Amino acid sequence: MQVTERFLKYVSFDTTSSETSDTVPTTAHQKELGRYLADELARLGLENAHMDQLGYVYAVLPATPGQEHVPALGLISHMDTSPAVSGADIHPQIVTYQGGDLPLAKTGCLRVKDFPFLSRYVGQQLIVTDGTTLLGADDKAGVAEIVTACEYLLAHPEIPHRTVAVCFTPDEEVGKGADHFDPAKFPAKAAYTVDGGELGEIEYENFNAAAVTLTVHGVNIHPGSAKDKMKNAVLMAHQFISLLPEAETPAHTEGYEGFYHVTDVSGNETEVVLHAIIRDHDREKFEARKTFVENAVRYLNGVWGDGSFQLELKDSYYNMKEKLLPHMELIDNACAAMRAVGVEPEIVPIRGGTDGARLSWERDIPCPNLCTGGANFHGVHEFVPVASMEKMVQVLVELVRC
Numbered sequence: 001m002q003v004t005e006r007f008l009k010y011v012s013f014d015t016t017s018s019e020t021s022d023t024v025p026t027t028a029h030q031k032e033l034g035r036y037l038a039d040e041l042a043r044l045g046l047e048n049a050h051m052d053q054l055g056y057v058y059a060v061l062p063a064t065p066g067q068e069h070v071p072a073l074g075l076i077s078h079m080d081t082s083p084a085v086s087g088a089d090i091h092p093q094i095v096t097y098q099g100g101d102l103p104l105a106k107t108g109c110l111r112v113k114d115f116p117f118l119s120r121y122v123g124q125q126l127i128v129t130d131g132t133t134l135l136g137a138d139d140k141a142g143v144a145e146i147v148t149a150c151e152y153l154l155a156h157p158e159i160p161h162r163t164v165a166v167c168f169t170p171d172e173e174v175g176k177g178a179d180h181f182d183p184a185k186f187p188a189k190a191a192y193t194v195d196g197g198e199l200g201e202i203e204y205e206n207f208n209a210a211a212v213t214l215t216v217h218g219v220n221i222h223p224g225s226a227k228d229k230m231k232n233a234v235l236m237a238h239q240f241i242s243l244l245p246e247a248e249t250p251a252h253t254e255g256y257e258g259f260y261h262v263t264d265v266s267g268n269e270t271e272v273v274l275h276a277i278i279r280d281h282d283r284e285k286f287e288a289r290k291t292f293v294e295n296a297v298r299y300l301n302g303v304w305g306d307g308s309f310q311l312e313l314k315d316s317y318y319n320m321k322e323k324l325l326p327h328m329e330l331i332d333n334a335c336a337a338m339r340a341v342g343v344e345p346e347i348v349p350i351r352g353g354t355d356g357a358r359l360s361w362e363r364d365i366p367c368p369n370l371c372t373g374g375a376n377f378h379g380v381h382e383f384v385p386v387a388s389m390e391k392m393v394q395v396l397v398e399l400v401r402c
Contacts, residue, residue: 001151003389007127007144008092011136016087017080017174024180025055025080025170033079037168040147045154046166048185054170055079058185061150061164064157067402072163074191074365075149075396076355077142078172081134082378091130094386097121104131110381117198117375125386135382137374141389142194143168145372149396160402163187169355175316178358189365190330193356194396196371199388200343202334204324204368206350206357207258208286209316212276212293214240217308220269233272236304237265240274243296256281256349258289281319281349317353320367323360330368337398343391370395 013033018026025031034051041049041059049059057079063070081087093105099122102110108131112118129135146166153161165188169177172195196203218233244260246252253259258280265274278293280286290313297311324330335345356367373388 001148003144003148003393004094004127004386006148007137007141007384007389010140010144011090011092014088014090015080015136015170016083017171017176019083019174024176026174026176027080030080030170031055034168034170037079037143037147041150041166044147044151046150052182052185054180056170056180056182057166057168058182059166060187061153061161061166063163064160064402067160067162070162070402071190072165072188073400074165074167074186074188074367075146075400076167076169076191076193076359076367077146077195078139078169078177078355079143080170080173080177081136081138081140082173084378085134085380086132087134087136090133090136092135093128093130095126095128097124097126102126102128104128104380107131108380110383115376115381121385126383127386128383129380131380134377134379135374135384137372137382137384138377139172139195139372141372141374141384141392145194145389145392145396148393149400152393152397153400159397161397161400162402164400165191172355175353177355178362181355181359181363183363183365186365190327191356191359191365191367192330192334192399193354193367193369194372194392195354195356196350196369197377198375199371199373199385199391200338200346201371202331202338202345202347202368203350203370204331204347205281205321206317206319206353206369207279207281208283208318209353210278210286210290211314211316212274212278213312214274214276214297215310215312216240216267216272216274217310218269218271230269231304231308232269233267234269236300236308237267237272237274240296240300240309243299254351258282258285260289260293277316279351281321283319317357318361320357320360323364324366324368327366330366333399334368334370334395337395340398341391341394343395
């Protein structure tokens with residue numbers, strides 16, 4: 001099966017994860033794709049292909065004869081899609097991009113003024129959304145590329161390769177993809193996540209990340225008699241937001257620049273709950289950002305009274321660079337694999353996080369991130385070039401070749 005056909009099959013499964021669910025996985029429908037993938041891997045001939053009770057899919061592609069001594073290498077992608085935009089009832093479209101603005105089938109379009117990098121794809125086949133949902137290339141493109149690479153290697157036993165450990169995780173988009181990863185089912189001490197963006201990108205640096213939950217307790221009094229009595233929690237929350245540096249938001253930062261990002265606010269005069277995230281590549285600056293938020297809350301409690309602002313600040317993941325520096329051969333090998341198939345590698349920092357960051361820190365499995373070829377993830381403008389997915393299959397084959 002070609003990688004495109006496989007990808008289109010995978011995106012027909014709704015695998016949206018949930019930020020509010022406490023179940024594992026956070027949505028039961030992720031297991032539907034998991035069962036399909038486990039069956040597919042078993043049919044192809046991978047060993048011990050199965051989905052465990054928590055929705056993780058594992059399988060092993062054995063080494064070719066004579067290569068059993070070469071250390072195994074892991075390939076990991078996630079099955080879930082972001083809850084930011086609907087991932088149900090996806091209707092992907094394959095179009096040949098001729099340049100200019102690209103109308104989507106039902107609503108909206110990819111505008112050059114918004115996405116000037118589109119010019120790189122003139123003449124290529126792009127898989128796009130119909131404008132009503134995300135596409136699911138994050139990360140079903142990665143899943144399709146891994147499965148297709150395994151299928152190719154099984155069909156070409158003349159290509160010597162090491163043992164390949166495969167894992168597809170649920171709930172990566174809500175930060176839980178590594179929670180229940182089982183190393184006993186994964187015979188590799190080093191791995192790659194295939195979960196990145198445009199073709200050529202290799203990433204071994206990601207944000208340090210923390211999550212903020214701020215509960216603001218106000219005092220609601222009838223507005224007719226509220227003078228010197230009301231404490232409007234909505235305005236109090238606004239005061240907290242006003243203390244955050246205006247230029248240090250996602251819309252004003254790039255590259256290695258960190259940020260504060262208020263993601264949602266809900267409530268009324270009596271109580272408001274605010275969620276935000278803190279990000280920075282530099283650990284020292286990351287800690288300073290957390291201290292800034294703690295000091296802001298301490299200041300506001302001094303203004304409004306102790307207990308008016310209740311802060312919960314929790315670290316989410318850390319920059320995997322520290323864990324990758326002793327294993328830079330993983331980066332060198334990825335660059336060599338790309339160049340071998342005509343792709344120029346580009347090492348870039350991740351302005352986010354991956355399962356690989358947590359596996360590097362928590363499971364001692366160094367795990368840099370490779371591109372999938374897709375772009376504009378988590379929105380209706382998401383797309384993936386067919387040629388980029390095909391190239392990534394070739395890259396993965398080269399990467400495990402002995």
